[in-house]
Amino acid sequence: MVLAAGITGFLVLGVGGDAGKPDAGPAGADTVPPSASPGEPRAGGEDGTAPLVPGWKTVVNPKRGIAFDVPAPWALKSTGWVSYVAENSDLEETPLVGFSAPAILKEKWCRSDDDGNGTQEDTPLAAAGSRGEPDARSTAEAARENARLWVYGSYAxxxxxxxxxxxxxxxxxxxxxxxxxxxxxxxxVDGTGRCSYDGRATAFAFENPAGETVSWTFVGVRGVDDEVPEATVRKILSTVRLVDSTP
Structure with missing residues (x-):
């Protein structure tokens, strides 16, 4: 999955991660089996993974013990799916920032071959996910850096x-x-490519019960007719909560 200037997605097999590199190279989004049927949450019950908003879906990152809700049209990736952004000039694709177990809105919102390599790439309208922040000195620093890096890497x-x-x-x-x-x-953003748009990101960083800094981030296209409204972003953010994590 490629978003705007270069968000890459891949499925991590066997181990979880926030922005590591896959052993066998990136996998296309259409090769990953859905983790839930359309309109159904990834998990339910009385353990904090049932939707807080009626009619929405719950997104769960079991490694980080984080859950949040998204509207029904969003698609949920598997819990082992990782998305990240890297410098376009970096052949090694060293991640600038990434998140795990994301939800994506309109995954094929725009399709183009803006870099002229002969491969059509899909730009979704928006995505959201969560991650650990082991290097952050504060929640404020983590939130600002997440938001900045996602917008820079994805759009600018x-x-x-x-x-x-x-x-x-x-x-x-x-x-x-x-x-x-x-x-x-x-x-x-100059808009020289068919899928070149301005974007925005909102990041929320906090400490979990173990004293570790973790974060949730929304990233999406800005200034288009079907842009995700700020009120919806804030409503999704308001549902961020802790659930049981898995080793």
Missing amino acids: QPSKEKVTTGAAKPFTTRSGITGSVATATSTG
Whole structure:
């Protein structure tokens, strides 16, 4: 799966990860079996994985012990699916930032061969996922860096000056998790490619009960008719909660 300037997705077999590299190279999104039937949550029950919003789906990252809800049209990837962004010029595709077990809205929203390599690439309208933040010095730093890197890597690169990152602010979810939220946007993407658009990302970072910093991030196209409304992004964010994690 490729998003705008270069979000790559792959299925991690055997072990989980947030932004590691696959052993056998990237796998196309259409090769990954769905983790749930359309309209059904990935998991249910009384363990925190039932949707908080009626009619929505629950997205679960079992490795990180994080769950959140998305509207019914969103598609859920498997819990072993990882998405990341890298510099377009980096042949090794060293991840700048990534997240696991994502949900994606309109995965084939735009299709093009903007880099002229003969391969048609799909740009989804939006995606959201969660990850660990082992290198973050604070939740505010983690939130701002996540938002900035997703917008730069997905939409603005190589022009870092086209990304504006807002200040991190306190935020508390419906379940009582308190952390820091920040939003970044791009402005003035040249649009030379058929699927070149400005974008935005909102990231929420917080500490789990073990004292580890973790995060949730939304990333999506900005300035189009079917852009995900800010109210919807905030509603999704409000459902972020802790669930039992798996080793």
